[in-house]
Amino acid sequence: MPKLAANLSLLFREHAFPDRFAAAARAGFRAVEFQFPYEWSETALAQAASDAGLEVVLHNLPAGNTAVGELGIACIPGRESEFREGVEHALRYARALGCRRLNCLAGIAPAGIAPGRLAETLAANLRFAARRLAVDGIDLMLEPVNTRTVPGFFLCRSQDALDVMDAAGEPNVRLQYDIFHMQVMEGDLSSRIEALLHRIGHIQLADAPGRNEPGSGEINFSNLLAHIDRIGYAGWIGCEYHPARDTLSSLAWARPYL
Numbered sequence: 001m002p003k004l005a006a007n008l009s010l011l012f013r014e015h016a017f018p019d020r021f022a023a024a025a026r027a028g029f030r031a032v033e034f035q036f037p038y039e040w041s042e043t044a045l046a047q048a049a050s051d052a053g054l055e056v057v058l059h060n061l062p063a064g065n066t067a068v069g070e071l072g073i074a075c076i077p078g079r080e081s082e083f084r085e086g087v088e089h090a091l092r093y094a095r096a097l098g099c100r101r102l103n104c105l106a107g108i109a110p111a112g113i114a115p116g117r118l119a120e121t122l123a124a125n126l127r128f129a130a131r132r133l134a135v136d137g138i139d140l141m142l143e144p145v146n147t148r149t150v151p152g153f154f155l156c157r158s159q160d161a162l163d164v165m166d167a168a169g170e171p172n173v174r175l176q177y178d179i180f181h182m183q184v185m186e187g188d189l190s191s192r193i194e195a196l197l198h199r200i201g202h203i204q205l206a207d208a209p210g211r212n213e214p215g216s217g218e219i220n221f222s223n224l225l226a227h228i229d230r231i232g233y234a235g236w237i238g239c240e241y242h243p244a245r246d247t248l249s250s251l252a253w254a255r256p257y258l
Contacts, residue, residue, distance in 0.1 A: 002225045004257050005031040005057050007204070007240040011247045018048045025052040027251060028258030033058035033204075033238045036066070038089065042096035049097060056097040057236045058141070058202055061129070062086035063105050071145070072105030075122040075154045077113065087129045094138055101202055102133060103141040103176050106154040106164075118154055123167035130170035139201050141176035146184035149211070157185050158196060165199070174201025178240070183208040183219055190227045197231055206241030213241050213250040221253065 006012065006029040012020040017040060024032050032054050037045055049056050064070030064082070073079045073086075090102050106122055109115070130140045144161045145153040155161050158175065165173045177200050183189060193200070207217035214221035228237070243250035251258070 002229055002257050003031065003234075003236050004029065004254055005033045005055075005236040005238045007033050007035070007238050009035040010240055010242055011250075013243075014246060018044060021045075021048040021052040021054055023247075025054055027248065028255075029054065031055040031057045031236055033236070033240070035060050036063065037093055037097075038062060042093045045093075046096045046098075056099045058101045058103060058238060059090070059093065059097075059099060060103045060105060061090045064107065070107065071150055071153065072107030074104050074125045075106045075118040076110055077117060077121045080121070080125060083125050084128060087132055091133065091136065091138070094133075095136065100137065101139050101141055101174075102129075103143055103202070104129060105143060105145070108150065108152045109154040115154075119164055119167065122154070123164050126164065126168035126173055127170055130168060130173045134170070134172050139172045139174050140170075141174055141202050143176035143178055144181060144185070145178070146181040148184055149181070156181075158182065158192060162196075162199060175199045176202045176204065178204040178206075179219065179224070180204070180206035180208055180211050180241070189219070189224055193228060193233075194231050197233060200233070200235075202235055202238065203228070203233065204238040204240040206239075210244075211242055212244045213239075214253045216244055225257075 006024040008020040012023040015023050037059050064073040073083055133140050142161045144155045144157055147153055147156045161175055207214050207219050
């Protein structure tokens, strides 16, 4: 049966962030993920997860200045030192939280820089981060993001990510396959997930086109989740969607899995 993790950055927003752990546990989740935990102390979040009896399965590396629209800096030449500092910052949180996966967002491609140079910068940053995280037994995820939601994002298709992963050459760099993003960019979800299964380290879901809960859009999640289970994916699936109304009512689709 698929194992669902609540993404606390988007779900249970009816509560203050530290209180979302307990809310997720009450709803039946055994695991959580989130995007950027850095506004709160790692010890406080670790205590909240422990008190709720939840496993923390994923969070993101720092992504630059999100207030001005940055969504990752890993592909940007000249910001390598900032990226490395971010890896250390994320590692401190991962250790406190017992989190074994960190996600790297490549970022929006700056104008005027050749794609080849951006890819080289990204591969070098991935190589550094992967080697640093491997010491603690942590895997590094790399996530393609659709360019309708985030215009100009550097990695927008599965193969884009795989090419950079191959260039990085580190065994603990894995593909983060976000069903919403890849439905927008590629479609053919069942076949692609099966073909990429040996490279996938984490899956996330939301329906398309609105990025709301399953059942709100065009994806047949009943069939897709059964297929993912059937082909042997044993990892967590992060519920990273915007509830159309409140979180609890948006979880009707998830009841059989919780």
